[in-house]
Amino acid sequence: MKRDYYEVLGIEKSATQDDIKKAYRKAAIQFHPDKNPGDKDAEEKFKEAAEAYDVLSNAEKKARYDQFGHAANAQSASGGGGYGGGYGGFEGFGGGFTMDDIFDRFGDIFGGHFGGGGGSRARRQRVNRGSDLRVKVRLTLAEVVNGATKKLKINKMNACDACGGSGAFDKDSYTTCSTCHGAGYVTQVVNTMFGQAQTQSVCPTCEGVGKIITKKCEKCSGSGVTKGEEVVEVRIPAGVAQGMQLSVAGKGNAAYHGGVNGDLLVLIEEEPHKELEREGNDLIYNLKLNIADAVMGASVEVPTVDGRAKIKIDPGTQAGRVLRLRGKGVPDVNGYGTGDILVVADVFIPTHVSPAEKDALKKLQTSENFKPKPTKERNLFERMKSYFIS
Ligand SMILES: [Zn+2]
Ligand SMILES: [Zn+2]
Structure with missing residues (x-):
């Protein structure tokens, strides 16, 4: 660990x-x-x-x-x-x-x-x-x-294979840097308000190497690097x-x-997924139910990351109900569990209906049982809030 x-x-x-x-x-x-x-x-x-x-x-x-x-x-x-x-x-x-x-x-x-x-x-x-x-x-x-x-x-730039990255033609193509005498750094005496002080800095002539190249590598012109490409597996x-x-x-x-x-x-x-929307480690799916399925119950398919899953819709499912597919979401990057798929139920309302459908709906319109009444179900907004603000 x-x-x-x-x-x-x-x-x-x-x-x-x-x-x-x-x-x-x-x-x-x-x-x-x-x-x-x-x-x-x-x-x-x-x-x-x-x-x-x-x-x-x-x-x-x-x-x-x-x-x-x-x-x-x-x-x-x-x-x-x-x-x-x-x-x-x-x-x-x-x-x-x-x-x-x-x-x-x-x-x-x-x-x-x-x-x-x-x-x-x-x-x-x-x-x-x-x-x-x-x-x-x-x-x-x-x-x-x-x-x-x-x-x-x-x-990327790779180390030159001809000179091993040194930029020199061969091991004898060097002379000791005359500015720093090979040390790679220079000591300077500077005047400060408190008097003189010594500072050390990288040698400006040899850039800290301590030696100067007298004959450059022909392949990389002395830079020590050549342009190339590499396939990196990540x-x-x-x-x-x-x-x-x-x-x-x-x-x-x-x-x-x-x-x-x-x-x-x-x-x-x-890449955004066609149907599942990521929210932290959870995935949201907005399920549009046939109004008859919402009323009478049904078995429906919902998308998962790797395929599809069948879920049971209870009779009387209200718009806004959230069904949770545990562990079907995104694993935590640090290994703290896995998110869920949250299936948010909604009811599909057709925008056009045939005369026959209209007749059927008219019957429902006058049915006592179809008159809206308060339900225990909280509205969609309240439900989403309770899932995401916790
Ligand atoms: Zn080279
Ligand atoms: Zn130097």
Whole structure:
């Protein structure tokens, strides 16, 4: 079971961004590899905290997590066997979010505590990240209810296979950057109102790589990426809804000059069903009854997601009565049960009648039994309110 992100960081759901940052910093320092050398358990905790922070510190990801929990994240089926692996779980960041990636993304949070003189150079260097790609996927109601695996053809930037993404002709096509002398960052002395202060920033000449390419790869002209396409298999969990976004980590664009791939963001669009209308996890069907069936009772067919079902209409069924087909609706995306199909009865009134029908109706018109009387049935509006406002 994947732990709740708020639990991982030991904070309440109401925590502010500042609280989240403080909690992550505390956890990151506690489980920092420099403090726990060779401790696999600490390393896992360190990664778990980084993952939680990655989601909770990002307004968009946090909102999705708050709404859908871990289910909000699909995982590439080819990447690791099924979804549920997590919110970009570390597999989520592209089949291996390494310790260096964590330092790259969240290194700032350690401030002066770590990564100083003793830190490895790799940790101080910036890792490029490719841009995210967005695609829309349109699902039928049956696909929403049953879950689906979609093969999406994506046009994207891939790492150049000739140079492995480095952009260099070969391993000797480099020279050490003369601006930063290979460090990848530069130290500047700036004047502030409190006196002089030192700041470190990414080297503008080599963009943090520490070396300069002297001979470029011929295939990608030194960019490290080439245009290509990839078929990505995406597992879409049952119960997703219009507007929900799933992320498939590491399936976005490759980074220029090597680095971490961006993510593929899959936006869900629902194809409207001809007869069933979705309302949360319930499905509404408006059943028009023949007036004689409403009076005398009948067995009628209603649509379901995968076919049709027969239901019994009791004699004297009033317009507005709601019949519930339990569990025939949409499964909750987080696994909290399944919605129902609500069949809302209505009576069909023909607009034209034949002379014979008119004669029959005239008889009913004068029948004492057909005179309207108050019924126990609440009206349609009241009924719908009681179903949806609860
Ligand atoms: Zn190349
Ligand atoms: Zn440099």
